[in-house]
Amino acid sequence: MEEAIIIEKSVIIIAVFALTMLMAMYSTLAERKIAAWLQDRVGPNRAGKGGILQPLADGLKLFAKEEFVPNTPNKFLFFVGPAISMSMALMTSAVLPWGDKLHLFGRDIILQATDIDVALLYVFGVLSVSVYGIMIGGWASNNKFSLMSAMRAASQMISYEVAMGLSIIALIMMTGTLSIREIALGQNGMNWNVFYQPVGFLIFLICSFAEANRTPFDLAECEAELIGGYHTEYSSMKMGFYLFAEYAAMFISSTILAVLYFGAYNYPGMDWAEKNWGVNIANVIGIFVLFIKICFFIFFYMWVRWTIPRFRYDQLMRLGWKALIPLSIANIIITGIVMLLVD
Amino acid sequence: MAIETISLSGKKKEVSNKKMNFWESLYLIAIFKGLMITIKHLFKRKVTIKYPEQTRSLSPVYRGQHTLMRDDEGRERCTACGLCALSCPAEAITMKAAERKPEEKHLYREEKYAEIYEINMLRCIFCGLCEEACPKQAIYLTKSRTMVKAQTDREDFIYGKDKLVMPLDMAIKNTQNQAAN
Numbered sequence: 360m361e362e363a364i365i366i367e368k369s370v371i372i373i374a375v376f377a378l379t380m381l382m383a384m385y386s387t388l389a390e391r392k393i394a395a396w397l398q399d400r401v402g403p404n405r406a407g408k409g410g411i412l413q414p415l416a417d418g419l420k421l422f423a424k425e426e427f428v429p430n431t432p433n434k435f436l437f438f439v440g441p442a443i444s445m446s447m448a449l450m451t452s453a454v455l456p457w458g459d460k461l462h463l464f465g466r467d468i469i470l471q472a473t474d475i476d477v478a479l480l481y482v483f484g485v486l487s488v489s490v491y492g493i494m495i496g497g498w499a500s501n502n503k504f505s506l507m508s509a510m511r512a513a514s515q516m517i518s519y520e521v522a523m524g525l526s527i528i529a530l531i532m533m534t535g536t537l538s539i540r541e542i543a544l545g546q547n548g549m550n551w552n553v554f555y556q557p558v559g560f561l562i563f564l565i566c567s568f569a570e571a572n573r574t575p576f577d578l579a580e581c582e583a584e585l586i587g588g589y590h591t592e593y594s595s596m597k598m599g600f601y602l603f604a605e606y607a608a609m610f611i612s613s614t615i616l617a618v619l620y621f622g623a624y625n626y627p628g629m630d631w632a633e634k635n636w637g638v639n640i641a642n643v644i645g646i647f648v649l650f651i652k653i654c655f656f657i658f659f660y661m662w663v664r665w666t667i668p669r670f671r672y673d674q675l676m677r678l679g680w681k682a683l684i685p686l687s688i689a690n691i692i693i694t695g696i697v698m699l700l701v702d
Numbered sequence: 703m704a705i706e707t708i709s710l711s712g713k714k715k716e717v718s719n720k721k722m723n724f725w726e727s728l729y730l731i732a733i734f735k736g737l738m739i740t741i742k743h744l745f746k747r748k749v750t751i752k753y754p755e756q757t758r759s760l761s762p763v764y765r766g767q768h769t770l771m772r773d774d775e776g777r778e779r780c781t782a783c784g785l786c787a788l789s790c791p792a793e794a795i796t797m798k799a800a801e802r803k804p805e806e807k808h809l810y811r812e813e814k815y816a817e818i819y820e821i822n823m824l825r826c827i828f829c830g831l832c833e834e835a836c837p838k839q840a841i842y843l844t845k846s847r848t849m850v851k852a853q854t855d856r857e858d859f860i861y862g863k864d865k866l867v868m869p870l871d872m873a874i875k876n877t878q879n880q881a882a883n
C-alpha cells in the first residue's frame with residue numbers, strides 16, 4: 360500500500376513537472392505568435408511547421424551563449440537568484456488539483472501531488488518567496504539598474520500581495536476552507552466562484568498580473584529605463600532560467616485562477632458523465648476542461664500584454680494601495696453581510 | 703467660431719486634464735475597450751509577405767539593375783559615347799570604346815561600341831540619369847526586373863558586360879513579341 364502511494368505520487372509529480380515545463384516552453388512560442396497576430400504579423404514560422412520547433416531552437420541558442428559572470432562580490436548569490444525563481448515557480452504546483460480522482464487498479468487516485476489543509480497559505484507563502492529570486496539576482500548583479508529593478512519588484516510584490524490576500528479572504532469566508540481541493544470540489548457543476556465573487560476575482564486577476572511580473576506591471580524589467588531589469592547581467596542558461604521561470608509562473612498562476620475562481624476541473628454535466636460513463640472518463644474530460652481554462656488565462660495574459668502599455672510607478676502604487684485594497688476590504692465586508700443575511 | 707476650435711482635419715481633440723473618478727482610476731473600462739480593439743486584429747488578414755517564397759511585384763517605374771539593350775536584330779545598341787558616364791552623379795560608369803570590324807556588323811549596331819563597360823554597383827545610386835542621358839536608348843534600369851544582389855566582396859559589385867548586356871534569348875523573345883503585335 361505504501362509503495363503504491365509513493366509510485367502514484369511520483370507519477371503525478373513527474374507528470375505535473377513535465378507539463379509545467381512543456382507549457383512554459385510553448386508559452387514562449389505562443390507569446391510571440393499571439394504578439395504577432397495581434398499586430399497583424401505572422402510570427403516565427405521557420406523552425407519546424409508553423410514554428411513548432413522554435414522553443415527548442417531558442418533553448419539551444421541560450422545553451423550556446425557565453426556564460427558571463429559580472430565582477431561581483433556575491434558570486435554565490437548570483438547563482439542562487441535564478442535557481443530560487445525557478446524552484447518557487449515550480450513548487451506551487453504541488454498543491455494544485457488537476458482533476459478529482461481516477462479509479463485505476465482498484466484504488467482511487469487523487470489527481471494532486473499533495474492535499475494539505477492550508478494549501479492556500481502555502482501558495483501565498485511560495486509566492487512571496489519568489490520575489491527573493493529577483494531581489495537576490497538583482498542585488499548580486501552589482502549593477503545599478505538591476506538593483507533598481509529588484510527594489511521595484513520587491514515593492515510591487517509587497518503592495519499587491521496585500522490586495523491579493525484580502526481578495527482571497529472573501530473567497531475563504533464563502534467556502535470556509537483553505538484546502539484548494541475542497542474549494543475545487545465545492546464548485547461542482549456551474550457553481551463557479553467567479554459568479555459569487557466577481558469583484559474578488561477581478562482584484563485577484565489584477566494582482567496576479569502584478570505577481571507574475573507581466574505587463575502592465577512589468578516595471579521590474581522595463582526595457583526603456585532599466586535595460587533589462589534584474590536580468591541585465593545574466594546570460595546563457597541563467598538568463599534562460601529567469602525567462603523560463605516567468606513563463607512557468609504564468610502557467611501556475613493561470614492554473615490558480617482557473618482552480619480558485621473558474622471551477623477548476625468542473626464542467627456542467629460532470630455528475631451526469633460520472634454516472635453514465637464512469638469516474639475515469641468524467642475526470643479525463645475534467646482534466647481537459649481545466650487545461651482549456653488554463654490556456655484561456657495564458658492567452659488572456661498575453662492578450663493584455665499586447666494591449667496596454669506599462670503603468671508608471673506612481674500609477675502602480677496608487678492603483679495598488681488606493682484602489683485595490685479599499686475595494687477588496689469593501690468586498691470582504693459585503694460578503695460578510697450577505698452571508699449573514701442568507702443565514 | 704473661434705479660431706482655436708476650428709479643426710480642418712476633423713481630428714483635433716481638446717486635451718483635458720480633468721480628475722478621474724474612482725472607477726476611471728481603476729482603468730478597467732479603458733482596458734476592456736483596448737482589449738476589444740486588439741482582439742479584432744487577431745482575426746485580421748496578416749500583411750506580411752513571406753519573402754523568399756513570395757516576392758512583392760515590382761512597380762513599372764522601379765529602378766533596379768541596369769540592362770544594356772539590344773535592338774530588334776539582337777545587336778548591342780551602345781555606342782560608347784560616354785554620355786551616361788558623364789551624367790552619372792556617382793561616377794559609377796566606366797567604359798572603353800572599340801571600333802567595329804566589318805565582320806562584327808551583326809553584333810554591334812553602331813560603328814563604335816563599348817569593348818568594356820562597367821558599372822560599380824556600390825557607387826551607383828540608381829538615380830536613372832544614365833538612362834535619361836543615353837542618346838541610343840541603350841541603357842535601362844527597368845528592364846532587368848532584378849535588384850542588385852548582396853555580395854561579400856567589393857570586387858563582385860563591379861558589373862561588366864557579362865552581367866549587364868541583355869541576354870540574347872530575351873532579345874529574341876522581344877523581337878518575336880513585336881512581330882506578333
Ligand code: SF4
Nearest residue numbers: 790826827829830832
Ligand atoms: S543610375 Fe545614376 S548613379 Fe547609377 S549608373 Fe546610372 S547615372 Fe550613375
Ligand code: SF4
Nearest residue numbers: 780781783784786836
Ligand atoms: S549607354 Fe548610351 S550614353 Fe552610355 S555610352 Fe552607351 S550609348 Fe552612350
